Amino acid sequence: MLELVDLTHSYGAYRAIDRINLTVKQGEVVCVVGPSGCGKSTLLRSIAGLIKPSGGAVLLEGRPVESTPDNLAVVFQDYSRSLYPWLSALANVGLPLRRRGLDRKARDEAAMAALTEVGLGAAAAKFPWELSGGMQQRVSIARALAYRPSLLLMDEPFGSVDAQTREELEDLVLRVCAHHGMTILLITHDVDESVYVGDRVVVLSKAPGTVVGDLTVDLPGPRDQIRTRELDAFVKLRADVGRMVRGITTNHEMETR
Amino acid sequence: MTRVRSKRKSFASRVAGLWIVPVTLVLWELATRLATQPYFPAPSTIAVRIQELWFSGPLTRGLLTDEAIEAFAPSLGRLFAGWILASAAGILLGVAIGRSARLADYLDPMLQFGRAVPPPLLVPIFFALFQIGMATQLAIIVFGVIWPVLLNTADGCKTVDRQYLETARVFGFSRADVLWRVVIPAAMPKIFAGLRLSLSLALILMVVSELIGSTSGIGYGLITAQQNFLFADVWAYIVLLGVLGFLLNASFLLLEGRILAWHQRARRTI
Numbered sequence: 086m087l088e089l090v091d092l093t094h095s096y097g098a099y100r101a102i103d104r105i106n107l108t109v110k111q112g113e114v115v116c117v118v119g120p121s122g123c124g125k126s127t128l129l130r131s132i133a134g135l136i137k138p139s140g141g142a143v144l145l146e147g148r149p150v151e152s153t154p155d156n157l158a159v160v161f162q163d164y165s166r167s168l169y170p171w172l173s174a175l176a177n178v179g180l181p182l183r184r185r186g187l188d189r190k191a192r193d194e195a196a197m198a199a200l201t202e203v204g205l206g207a208a209a210a211k212f213p214w215e216l217s218g219g220m221q222q223r224v225s226i227a228r229a230l231a232y233r234p235s236l237l238l239m240d241e242p243f244g245s246v247d248a249q250t251r252e253e254l255e256d257l258v259l260r261v262c263a264h265h266g267m268t269i270l271l272i273t274h275d276v277d278e279s280v281y282v283g284d285r286v287v288v289l290s291k292a293p294g295t296v297v298g299d300l301t302v303d304l305p306g307p308r309d310q311i312r313t314r315e316l317d318a319f320v321k322l323r324a325d326v327g328r329m330v331r332g333i334t335t336n337h338e339m340e341t342r
Numbered sequence: 343m344t345r346v347r348s349k350r351k352s353f354a355s356r357v358a359g360l361w362i363v364p365v366t367l368v369l370w371e372l373a374t375r376l377a378t379q380p381y382f383p384a385p386s387t388i389a390v391r392i393q394e395l396w397f398s399g400p401l402t403r404g405l406l407t408d409e410a411i412e413a414f415a416p417s418l419g420r421l422f423a424g425w426i427l428a429s430a431a432g433i434l435l436g437v438a439i440g441r442s443a444r445l446a447d448y449l450d451p452m453l454q455f456g457r458a459v460p461p462p463l464l465v466p467i468f469f470a471l472f473q474i475g476m477a478t479q480l481a482i483i484v485f486g487v488i489w490p491v492l493l494n495t496a497d498g499c500k501t502v503d504r505q506y507l508e509t510a511r512v513f514g515f516s517r518a519d520v521l522w523r524v525v526i527p528a529a530m531p532k533i534f535a536g537l538r539l540s541l542s543l544a545l546i547l548m549v550v551s552e553l554i555g556s557t558s559g560i561g562y563g564l565i566t567a568q569q570n571f572l573f574a575d576v577w578a579y580i581v582l583l584g585v586l587g588f589l590l591n592a593s594f595l596l597l598e599g600r601i602l603a604w605h606q607r608a609r610r611t612i
Contacts, residue, residue: 115602119444125390133512134511135508135511135512139396142485153511153514155511155514157512158512158513159509161505161508161509164543165503166503166505166506167506168525169509169511169523169524169528170360170604170605170608171527171604171605172523180513180515180519180523181514181515183515183516183519184513184514184515204608212604212607212608213608214604215605228513272543
């Protein structure tokens with residue numbers, strides 16, 4: 086459903102991503118992980134149509150992405166600047182639905198349903214600044230859910246919250262997206278998280294970012310914060326991904342460093 | 343929940359903080375009585391004059407005298423008409439300039455020039471254009487007070503957080519929605535700062551416009567009193583202008599507090 090073909094982008098002379106090829110299937114949760122400065126954000130912004138890549142193509146459901154596509158939603162890392170502080174949680178979630186041609190009542194109902202799904206039904210009338218960071222990020226997730234996108238992009242969505250909230254949000258995303266059969270591309274710098282959340286982990290190299298690893302995460306579902314993380318398979322995968330992120334390919338190489 | 347308790351002072355402590363006012367009045371009274379200068383009447387004399395001039399009318403009119411109504415009504419009319427006209431034009435132009443880099447480039451030299459010209463200097467030109475009268479007075483006020491609104495609005499619309507705009511793009515907001523539901527609300531705090539500055543400037547320019555070429559209003563009353571050596575009257579007008587400025591600012595803050603509640607409370611929680 087999402088296909089990246091030789092996707093390349095440079096800022097002037099600086100090449101951020103270099104010939105990235107990636108295919109994401111319907112209903113898959115793919116985590117893209119990489120060291121800082123590997124062009125993760127550039128990748129996400131190219132897919133979202135926020136920047137025009139200098140080379141290659143992004144195909145979403147077979148159509149090339151030119152301007153921002155209407156079947157794609159983004160959850161940004163910085164929830165405090167992604168929600169509009171002059172609107173209530175309900176209005177923030179409902180605003181994008183104007184594009185769907187829904188009337189006011191239908192928008193409010195859809196927004197309310199999404200907020201209830203993320204456990205914030207009671208906070209619908211509250212303003213973002215009345216909510217904790219984790220709750221604000223849930224509002225962002227609800228906004229993406231209500232929009233009913235084919236593809237949900239998440240840009241380090243749990244990077245700005247504390248560890249416990251992070252685990253809660255990871256499970257929330259897994260549960261809700263499984264329920265809707267949503268396709269997710271989640272970008273993170275956290276190796277552990279990428280293995281826990283993903284069906285697949287794609288590893289990018291240091292800049293210019295290019296795909297250096299593509300691992301299938303074969304862990305039993307539903308995932309559990311404690312039990313999944315203690316599985317041998319999880320520990321093994323995490324180590325493999327960790328090495329790739331650090332650019333170490335063999336054990337021998339690691340010993341000689 | 344990270345709702346932070348309001349840090350606003352209690353009413354009692356704010357009133358208690360006003361002790362400086364009676365102390366200043368007493369010192370002023372003593373100083374003027376000791377100096378016995380005709381140019382500096384005592385505050386008690388000024389207060390009596392204020393009461394005689396404007397507040398000794400019938401109860402049914404809230405004690406206002408004919409003089410008061412003759413002086414205040416045209417002045418306040420000019421002040422608000424000028425301020426509202428300037429605000430409307432300033433916001434309109436400011437949004438256009440803030441949203442269009444090309445327009446900003448074209449207009450910037452003229453704006454910088456216009457802003458640098460002290461409005462009272464343009465009085466002769468306005469007289470030539472509009473003759474003496476309401477139109478000239480309004481032109482003086484509008485030209486003088488449009489700048490803070492215009493420049494603040496332009497700045498507010500230009501510096502909208504990138505993330506707000508990218509969110510709007512990702513979710514495909516229409517151009518009208520981007521303007522009305524993202525850009526303008528985001529610029530509101532700056533627009534209001536401009537409006538408030540303009541309101542205080544409007545008071546000054548209202549007086550300036552009435553000092554020259556007017557036969558009514560507070561500025562006219564002030565200059566007439568001065569020409570007739572009625573120093574207590576001159577001071578009465580000065581005090582009146584001070585109180586008026588204070589009231590205008592206080593009412594504006596009240597309005598701003600209501601409209602920008604989200605902004606002020608959001609800032610307090612950061």
